[in-house]
Amino acid sequence: MNERLRRSMHRAGHDIASLAEAVGVSSKSVERWLTGSAPYPRTRFKVAALVGMDEGYLWPDSVDGASLAGAEIVSIYPRRNDVPGDLWTDLLRSTERNVDLLAFAGLFLTEEHSEWLPTLARKADGDVRVRLLLGDPDGIQLAARDTEYRICGGVAGRVSAVLSYYKNDMPDSVEIRLHDTPLYNSIYRFDDDIVINTHAYGLLAAYTPTMHIRRMDGAYFNTYLESFERVWGASRAVERDAR
Template sequence: MLDPVTSASIGGVNVRLQTVLHQRGIAPESLAVVCEVDPKTVGRWLGGRVPHPRHRRRVAHHLRVEERFLWPPVVDERAAPTNVELVATYHNRAEVPRETWLSLLGNATEQIDVLVFSGTFFAQSNPRVAHTLIERARQGARIRMCFGNPGSRAVIDRGSEEGLGPDTLAAKIRASLTYYRPLLSADRCEVRLHGTTLYNSLFRYDDTLLVNPHIWGQPASANPVFQLRRVNDVGWFDNYAESFDAIWADAQPWIPD
């Protein structure tokens, strides 16, 4: 039985643990060696599982941080709000640790939804992204990838607003889509193209959602990211999830040239 502590991001990934690893330049595998556990166990810790007390002490010592920082004590639920959805905020997309993206992707078991124009970074951060998505689908997750239609008015306007050439964003979308060709023949995987004015890029992994708002005239990479966890069916999370579903319903299946 675990002690009554909770990870630094309830119901989602342990953002603090992942951030410290990223800042220290320490591979998660090293924690498995230090704690004498399987690397998959460390993956579960990164995904929000709380380690045994002796492992918490070893991890904190190895990372040179306080144990309570990585796994704060539980707050009295009677005094705490029950609908707090905001888990973490990032000044820009580059500040989201790569391990956070990889852990969320690798730990999703039910649903992965991605809504972007080009989403080039999503594949560049993990060149085996298609393989990972297909593996998640084989384990039962539903995969929905929604990219901008290169020929749509929305893509042309967005490129113009960012000061890009007339076909630059469209070319980026076409290049990004090449990573996802294997999904077209995989069960439980779909790729569609939308022509919607995109106010946010969305990345959903089960009950965790990363929202990347779009600021006019700036690339999405320069804009903030905030991480939500689903706590009920009337909060921010579901509002964004419903917006994805609405765009997805009107999007067209991607048929490569």
């Protein structure tokens, strides 16, 4: 089963019949693609465009290996503020296994996206493992970031605000930890999709380049996932209030 194609069709609002009609093939052809066959190159390109995915993601065995790493990059935005607003919640809604967040605060998710907290809570109540890594208000890195941004205590205040959201609105299954590491980028992982918000000295994260990556051969994706795991291993758990 080509699970990537099936999920991409679902996200794009296509079933077998509608995709077949849009491409100009029989429903049986689409069924064969779903069970493992790959269409001809010209048809692959058309299908990929219709479902909004790269053909190398849908049929990695049909694309030469040298191009797979580049195909992992879905989009690059000059600033995080340029990321389409619905991308964050769309990725969250489609997540079935893992949500991993590494940032100093990531307050924009809770304050600018009204569906973020309730959707995250529903996912955590299901089978999705949710891990949140936020900056330690008592650590040296947040103090250094305050100096960098020339704001007195502002970053720690943002962390305290977002912690109150997650501690009060999330089920106990959500794992929250604090880190005291110098972040070179913030990481937002949703199953096989990961959004990387790069950091640049003296600039707020909202104004720095951001990449949307989708795992294929893992050349990009696995680098950031390993970074997340290293910080997770060096972090400390947040004490949750008794309920």
